[in-house]
Amino acid sequence: MNTQNLPVAALIKFFEQYFPLNMAERKEVAARFTERSVKRRGFILQQGDVAKYFTFVVSGCFRQYVIDETGKEYNLQFAIENDWITDLCSFYSETASNTYVEALEPSVILQIKHEDLLYLYTHYHKFDRNFRIIVEKKYIDLQNRVMQNISVTAENRYSNFMTRYPNLAYRLPNIQIASYLGITPEFLSKVRKKIVRPA
Amino acid sequence: MNTQNLPVAALIKFFEQYFPLNMAERKEVAARFTERSVKRRGFILQQGDVAKYFTFVVSGCFRQYVIDETGKEYNLQFAIENDWITDLCSFYSETASNTYVEALEPSVILQIKHEDLLYLYTHYHKFDRNFRIIVEKKYIDLQNRVMQNISVTAENRYSNFMTRYPNLAYRLPNIQIASYLGITPEFLSKVRKKIVRPA
DNA sequence: AAATAATCTTAAACAAGTTTAAGAATCAGG
């Protein structure tokens, strides 16, 4: 099995940030994750579907969002290379999702089915651990975001976002950033103007 | 070892929601968690400290909060019986916390040190799994909160909070709820009035 | 390269939420 230069090499490298994988574990990764290309605006999850996969982003960019009764969209998260995305709630409870996961760029992903991930959890201690760590890191990020949402003005949330996620931020249209920060694109425009040419 | 009626029995019961514990695992739980009583307004974590413990709440109620430059407090989370609380970021990175964790009621807790939890992770697969599940559930809650923060008015956030966490909500002063929802107590008062006697 | 779609900006009128201040009600602790 030659996994060099393949998307699965990126995934193995990701896991090995935490702990080296033995040969059996590498084989399982190669066997149980499925590669897939997604074009811009393609969906890997839509409202009403059960999230069947946990997705590792090899290249490209995704957003998860919800749509309210009035048709407005709200971005819950972005994921670029080396990040993970799914609707965790739907994935683990195997119930219909309220969310969409859409590619913002042409992307390459590796997906694992719920049952295969459970298999890995049960047979290889290390994957319980790896996914514990993945979710812990995401939890910490999310808590930081909640903190900002309840304590920081839109202007500062925008500045902080740009400094914290510069790679991500400069790839995203402002309209997507506004939706993530919980403000309108019009107000973001105002904020940006103010930052460039402060009163 | 008789653990009936003891706080540690509550903790074992908590873990056994997910998977039964064998005798060795129960012994480790009894041995590695330390019981502690905390009086109202007592702190188990303060800004500048490293969070040395992961805390299971046997009885009582805690809040985690931050204080900004102007001295205002913002509640990041509450934890009542059968919930867990710490500053995850500080706990895992072993760096100083920006947050406080304070008892809102006289409380009884069980705490495990970072090194002891790592010991459990390493020697007992089940604890990696249990803590993966604990954090996943907390992540899902937090994502739901972010969604509300960016898409729902203060009035509806309050209503949703009251229906979603009634047990918790009716134990908390409104001032604490306001701080969690990201609004002022004065505005919450307005909102409550409107809900009782709609215009 | 043209056509279409999506994004960005501006501004005026509006709505949601904050600030300040002060009095009333409730609660915790000795």
Add this chain to the structure above:
DNA sequence: CCTGATTCTTAAACTTGTTTAAGATTATTT
């Protein structure tokens, strides 16, 4: 059960962010 401290309410003036609408700019697709 008394007392000080905390919490809750109200209201007026203010600030932050939204809505609507329209034109300008930039990307994407054909």
